[in-house]
Each structure stands twice: as structure tokens, then as C-alpha cells.
Amino acid sequence: MSTTPLVLAVPSKGRLQENAAAFFSRAGLELVQNRGARDYRGALAGLPDVEIAYLSAGDIVSHLAQGHAHLGVTGEDLVRESVPDAETKVELLAPLGFGAANVVVAVPRAWIDVRTMADLEDVAAAFRAKRGERMRVATKYVNLTRRFFAERHVTDYRIVESSGATEGAPAAGQAELIVDITTTGTTLLANGLKILDDGTILRSQANLVASLAADWTAAARDRARKILSRIAAEEEARTTREVTTVLPRFDEAMGAEAKRLFSARLRWPEKDGRLTASCPAELVPGFADWLISRGAEEVTVASQAYVFAARNPLYEKLVARLPKLVASS
Numbered sequence: 001m002s003t004t005p006l007v008l009a010v011p012s013k014g015r016l017q018e019n020a021a022a023f024f025s026r027a028g029l030e031l032v033q034n035r036g037a038r039d040y041r042g043a044l045a046g047l048p049d050v051e052i053a054y055l056s057a058g059d060i061v062s063h064l065a066q067g068h069a070h071l072g073v074t075g076e077d078l079v080r081e082s083v084p085d086a087e088t089k090v091e092l093l094a095p096l097g098f099g100a101a102n103v104v105v106a107v108p109r110a111w112i113d114v115r116t117m118a119d120l121e122d123v124a125a126a127f128r129a130k131r132g133e134r135m136r137v138a139t140k141y142v143n144l145t146r147r148f149f150a151e152r153h154v155t156d157y158r159i160v161e162s163s164g165a166t167e168g169a170p171a172a173g174q175a176e177l178i179v180d181i182t183t184t185g186t187t188l189l190a191n192g193l194k195i196l197d198d199g200t201i202l203r204s205q206a207n208l209v210a211s212l213a214a215d216w217t218a219a220a221r222d223r224a225r226k227i228l229s230r231i232a233a234e235e236e237a238r239t240t241r242e243v244t245t246v247l248p249r250f251d252e253a254m255g256a257e258a259k260r261l262f263s264a265r266l267r268w269p270e271k272d273g274r275l276t277a278s279c280p281a282e283l284v285p286g287f288a289d290w291l292i293s294r295g296a297e298e299v300t301v302a303s304q305a306y307v308f309a310a311r312n313p314l315y316e317k318l319v320a321r322l323p324k325l326v327a328s329s
Contacts, residue, residue: 008072009054009074012055064209072209088212099204101205106195249295
């Protein structure tokens with residue numbers, strides 16, 4: 001097998017780096033910077049032949065698109081904005097639950113009659129008819145803006161690329177409206193802006209992304225399988241609970257009902273009537289009530305550290321995109 005390392009690109013600084021490290025740590029994968037915080041190469045403790053590349057969020061996207069990294073942690077907004085035909089070059093394997101923010105269309109709050117993209121289309125046409133020029137949209141998200149506006153049939157506008165604080169562009173007279181990323185909307189509100197009712201272009205968060213252009217040798221796939229197995233096991237444990245009880249009676253019809261109502265995965269009761277099931281965490285209270293209503297005296301619920309399974313949905317998702325690349329490896 002090839003000794004070329006699998007390259008995993010993670011953010012090099014700030015909250016994103018901290019969150020990425022915490023995410024991998026929960027899965028039992030410790031990121032190690034051998035020479036400290038200034039070292040832009042690292043490793044995964046206990047997994048040889050995996051190289052960590054500490055990069056800016058934008059560089060992670062370009063490394064994935066060009067095949068210089070096999071896996072990476074970056075925002076979906078950057079992928080959709082920076083990579084033409086992203087679906088052919090990368091695969092978004094899993095959202096990671098941090099770095100959440102929305103790319104939105106925001107207009108001045110003084111535009112009281114403008115609430116939707118259809119209203120904006122009318123305003124843009126009137127703006128051009130009255131002034132003989134197109135309405136200006138300040139944004140760093142040029143490609144996302146163009147695609148979204150085209151889908152909504154808004155054409156009378158021109159983009160002003162923003163390099164600073166985009167939300168201040170209308171007040172500064174640099175643009176009539178903006179497309180920007182926001183988490184709470186507070187900064188937009190402070191700058192006298194409002195988000196259009198249907199103006200959310202993308203609900204983004206950090207994702208684990210795979211490159212389809214990387215050299216996916218058999219060795220690289222094996223390392224990816226091990227990484228993704230641990231991530232899937234941690235996610236399964238975090239989002240489910242093990243439920244145990246004793247029932248006086250249990251049959252196939254009850255099992256089918258438990259699966260339908262509570263997505264419960266059951267292990268058939270022992271001879272003493274003891275039943276063990278796995279259930280999504282948010283459905284556990286209802287499942288417990290259902291079990292008690294069917295004769296259970298007590299229901300015990302336990303968290304688990306990891307739940308490993310023969311089937312690895314994350315790895316299957318990756319391999320499904322690589323048949324031609326891996327056929328000769």
C-alpha cells in the first residue's frame with residue numbers, strides 16, 4: 001500500500017480551529033501540532049500516515065478542489081461560493097454542528113414595501129427606469145448572489161465587490177443593498193438593514209468535506225474509513241440513547257409500532273422479558289411513556305461513548321463518489 005499520507009485540512013486559527021479540534025477529540029481523534037501553535041503541519045494521535053494541514057478557511061476549499069487535501073473542515077458557504085460545479089469536485093460528507101451562519105439578502109429597513117425577492121425585482125426595474133442605472137449590491141459572495149438572483153428573475157442590478165464591512169455599504173452610499181453572512185442579524189439591524197422574507201440564500205455551517213480530485217489510493221481510503229468510522233460512532237452515540245426495560249409481553253406488532261413511532265432499533269427480549277433498544281435522544285421520553293403504558297415498571301436510559309457498526313454511512317457516501325478513481329488502486 002502507498003505510504004503517501006492522507007491529508008486532512010483544518011482551520012489554522014480562531015474559533016473554527018477550536019471547534020474542529022473539539023469535534024475530532026469527541027470522536028477520539030486528537031489533533032497534534034508537534035512543534036506548537038506555529039506549526040502548520042500536524043498529525044492524528046494513534047493514526048499513522050495521516051497529515052494535518054492547518055490552513056485558512058479559503059485555502060482549505062482550494063486545496064480540496066485541487067486535490068491537495070483528501071478531507072477538510074470548512075464552511076459550506078465557501079464551498080458553494082468558491083468552487084464552480086462544486087458537486088463534481090467535492091462531497092460534503094457531514095455537517096459538524098458549528099460555524100452556523102446564513103448568507104442573506106438585506107435591504108434598508110426604510111424600504112417598507114420591499115419584503116420579498118419579487119418586490120426587489122420591481123424595485124430594481126423602477127430604479128433603472130428612474131435613474132438609468134442598475135441597483136448596486138455589495139457582497140463578497142459574487143457567485144452565490146448571481147445564481148440566487150437569476151433564479152428569482154432579478155436582473156437589473158450590478159455587483160460591488162466588498163472587501164470590508166459589507167453591512168456598512170448602504171449607509172456609506174456604496175450600494176443600495178447587500179448580500180452578506182450573518183449569525184444573529186444583530187449587526188444588520190444595527191446598520192438599518194432587514195433580511196428579505198425569502199432572502200436566505202444558504203444556511204451554512206462547517207462541514208466535513210471530501211475531495212474528489214485527491215489521490216484516493218487503497219491506503220488513503222483505508223485511513224479515511226478509520227477516521228469516518230470513529231466520527232460516525234461518536235455521532236450515533238451522541239444522538240441516540242440505549243433504553244432498557246422489562247415487559248410482560250412483547251410481539252412483532254409491538255416491535256413494528258415502536259420502530260414506526262420512535263425509530264427504535266430493538267434487540268429481541270431476553271427470556272426474562274428484558275428488552276434493550278436504541279432510540280433517538282429527542283424521542284426517548286415518548287418511548288419511555290409508550291413502554292410503561294404496555295406494562296413496563298421501570299425504564300432505564302443510558303448514554304454511550306461510541307456506537308460502532310459494520311455499516312459506515314459516511315464512508316459509503318465517500319466511496320460512492322469514487323468508483324472510477326479507485327478502480328485501479
